[in-house]
Amino acid sequence: MKFQIITPERPVFSEEIKQVSLPTVEGEITVLPHHVPLVTLLKPGELRYIKDSQEQTLAVSGGFAEVRPDGSVVILADTAEHAAAIDLTRAEEAKARAEKLMSEARHRDDVDYTALASKLEKELARLRVGQKYKKIKIHNIG
Numbered sequence: 633m634k635f636q637i638i639t640p641e642r643p644v645f646s647e648e649i650k651q652v653s654l655p656t657v658e659g660e661i662t663v664l665p666h667h668v669p670l671v672t673l674l675k676p677g678e679l680r681y682i683k684d685s686q687e688q689t690l691a692v693s694g695g696f697a698e699v700r701p702d703g704s705v706v707i708l709a710d711t712a713e714h715a716a717a718i719d720l721t722r723a724e725e726a727k728a729r730a731e732k733l734m735s736e737a738r739h740r741d742d743v744d745y746t747a748l749a750s751k752l753e754k755e756l757a758r759l760r761v762g763q764k765y766k767k768i769k770i771h772n773i774g
Contacts, residue, residue: 633665634704635681637690637712644690644712652681652705654697655757669701674709676750676757678764689715691761693754711754718762727755 635652637644653662655677676693695709730752 633663634702635707636705637679637692637707637709639695639709639712644709647683650682650685652679654679654707655692656697663699663705665703667699667703667705669699671696671698673697674707676753678757678761679707679709679712689761689765691715691718691758693757694750713758713761715761715765718758718765720759720762720766723755723759723762727752727759730755 633649634646635649636646651662651664653660654672655675657673657675660677661672674692674695674697677691679690679692681688691711691713692707692709693711695707698706698708700706734749734752
């Protein structure tokens, strides 16, 4: 099935795949060829797709997924990053910064808690996906 991931910055991926698993607000779903059409909200988490018998993993930070009547799948993601490209040190630092901002925000009235919580959730998803990918890679090499 035709599969596309698009972020506000750029198209990330556009190829034929066998299946895709998505982190939706209702839980994870797997889309196979001939899936019923749907539109759903994505939450920050792990997106996995299978192409040529190999599973690929990305961290997404939210957005929308559409399964079209023709069977194609389009992801409009806020951000999407291949697991192999996630720098774990930078992800840890970003998570720590987000946690610090949340902690400092508790003492102020003019803070957008929803935005801070969303940022923290995004950084936690990146970190989880990056750590999982690195563990699998090390396990497969060793």
